[in-house]
Amino acid sequence: MHFAIHSxxxxxxxxxxxxxxxxxxxxxxxxxxxxxxxxxPVASLEAEFxxxxxxMLVLFGKxxxxxxxxxxxxxxxxxxIVRALRYLVLRKxxxxxxxxxxxLGHVGADELEAWAGAVAYGMGLGLYRQExxxxxxxxxxxxxxxxxxxxxxxxxxxxxxREVLQLQWRLAQAMHRTFDLVNTPSNIxxxxxxxxxxxxxxxxxxxxxxxxxxxxxxxxxxHALRAVGQGSAHPPRFIVMEYRPAGARKKVALVGKGITFxxxxxxxxxxxxxxxxxxxxxxxxxxxxxxxxAAILGLPVHLVxxxxxxxNAVDGRALKPGDVxxxxxxxxxxxxxxxxxxxxxxADGLAWAVRRHHPxxxxxxxxxxxxxxxxxxxxxxxxxxxxxxLADALFRAGMATGERLWRLPLWDDYMEYLKTDVAxxxxxxxKPMAGAITAAKFLEFFTDAHPxxxxxxxxxxxxxxxxxxxxxxATGFGVRLLCRWxxxxx
Numbered sequence: 001m002h003f004a005i006h007s008x009x010x011x012x013x014x015x016x017x018x019x020x021x022x023x024x025x026x027x028x029x030x031x032x033x034x035x036x037x038x039x040x041p042v043a044s045l046e047a048e049f050x051x052x053x054x055x056m057l058v059l060f061g062k063x064x065x066x067x068x069x070x071x072x073x074x075x076x077x078x079x080x081i082v083r084a085l086r087y088l089v090l091r092k093x094x095x096x097x098x099x100x101x102x103x104l105g106h107v108g109a110d111e112l113e114a115w116a117g118a119v120a121y122g123m124g125l126g127l128y129r130q131e132x133x134x135x136x137x138x139x140x141x142x143x144x145x146x147x148x149x150x151x152x153x154x155x156x157x158x159x160x161x162r163e164v165l166q167l168q169w170r171l172a173q174a175m176h177r178t179f180d181l182v183n184t185p186s187n188i189x190x191x192x193x194x195x196x197x198x199x200x201x202x203x204x205x206x207x208x209x210x211x212x213x214x215x216x217x218x219x220x221x222x223h224a225l226r227a228v229g230q231g232s233a234h235p236p237r238f239i240v241m242e243y244r245p246a247g248a249r250k251k252v253a254l255v256g257k258g259i260t261f262x263x264x265x266x267x268x269x270x271x272x273x274x275x276x277x278x279x280x281x282x283x284x285x286x287x288x289x290x291x292x293x294a295a296i297l298g299l300p301v302h303l304v305x306x307x308x309x310x311x312n313a314v315d316g317r318a319l320k321p322g323d324v325x326x327x328x329x330x331x332x333x334x335x336x337x338x339x340x341x342x343x344x345x346x347a348d349g350l351a352w353a354v355r356r357h358h359p360x361x362x363x364x365x366x367x368x369x370x371x372x373x374x375x376x377x378x379x380x381x382x383x384x385x386x387x388x389x390l391a392d393a394l395f396r397a398g399m400a401t402g403e404r405l406w407r408l409p410l411w412d413d414y415m416e417y418l419k420t421d422v423a424x425x426x427x428x429x430x431k432p433m434a435g436a437i438t439a440a441k442f443l444e445f446f447t448d449a450h451p452x453x454x455x456x457x458x459x460x461x462x463x464x465x466x467x468x469x470x471x472x473x474a475t476g477f478g479v480r481l482l483c484r485w486x487x488x489x490x
């Protein structure tokens with residue numbers, strides 16, 4: 001992809017894209033510019049194009065160019081621009097050639113960088129297609145050709161905008177890889193495969209990756225991780241990533257649940273939608289994706305990414321309900337339900353991060369509970385923390401990126417649900433309610449009372465269908481949210 005900046009329309013591509021919402025001042029500026037180039041009166045433009053999300057109007061200009069109006073909607077926050085441009089490239093690509101000029105003359109100079117970055121990122125995301133294993137020859141999008149060019153047109157644009165475009169395009173390609181982590185089927189996506197992908201990300205973005213195999217896991221005392229993976233033909237892996245930029249003042253640990261497939265174990269899941277359990281490592285994907293994105297952005301934060309990866313399968317050696325297992329922390333766990341396995345591997349990941357790396361702040365992400373989906377649906381992820389400052393910062397980052405969070409309580413009263421006579425804690429509450437909260441309380445038990453820890457339950461937000469996929473597919477939820485939060489933290 002080539003990038004160019006133009007102050008006027010001389011030498012620009014044959015297709016001119018105009019992302020436009022419903023704001024009257026921006027629409028007026030666009031109509032004034034367009035009426036010199038197309039034989040369409042303003043009243044007709046207003047009648048034909050309302051700027052709603054997914055709306056589009058193609059006009060043929062007096063100069064032989066195509067002018068493509070793309071609707072953003074009534075909210076022109078960057079994440080809304082991203083969504084609109086992604087939809088346009090994916091679903092309406094026949095109106096675009098390998099060369100696309102994006103006119104942003106209706107945008108003020110103070111907003112230009114944000115708009116241009118959102119355009120590049122959104123168009124880059126639009127090139128993603130979930131066609132990993134189709135045997136038919138893949139027809140490339142015009143924007144994927146070697147000659148493809150993205151041009152920004154603005155009367156006050158400077159050449160420094162090119163770096164913004166290149167950076168956001170790189171981030172979009174990194175998000176493609178995050179999507180692939182989740183969308184890859186689990187006959188390919190074993191714990192070892194996931195570790196290989198983390199190592200590849202480290203090579204691309206220059207951060208350190210260490211992978212511990214099943215023998216090392218046993219020797220290190222990661223007993224809960226080993227127990228979850230013991231019923232699978234594919235042994236577990238413990239993945240530790242570290243990004244250490246010069247001048248970093250904060251150390252942040254990110255821990256992601258890496259269950260590469262979840263049958264439920266002996267407490268087996270119903271068949272309906274079990275095929276989607278290839279996505280039960282959405283938290284791990286978010287951590288790997290954030291590590292790569294943070295390194296691309298050069299964020300001045302010391303990051304440690306921890307992914308306990310296992311397959312929860314069923315054989316004669318599989319974990320059973322009623323078993324009592326040890327954990328890295330030294331605490332014992334009574335296993336009530338083998339389908340509550342994600343919290344077991346996270347228990348070891350969290351304890352490891354705290355004791356080996358002593359982070360200033362720690363976030364875990366996990367496709368953890370159906371209870372959270374029942375509480376919040378698919379519009380927000382659950383946020384659990386006792387740190388009000390951390391909660392507020394994560395909430396703001398979520399609102400700014402469209403990856404929204406909603407805080408749920410983490411009161412000590414809920415620990416009563418997890419008490420047991422035979423071990424230090426049990427892995428499932430004894431009441432048929434508050435499942436997302438008791439799961440969070442279980443995790444908190446293994447954080448050594450860390451004062452700045454938060455748990456994000458992304459079970460309802462890691463997959464979605466509709467605008468960008470026929471079936472439920474990866475959203476990459478967490479990467480943009482965490483990068484925004486890390487930027488603010490830095």
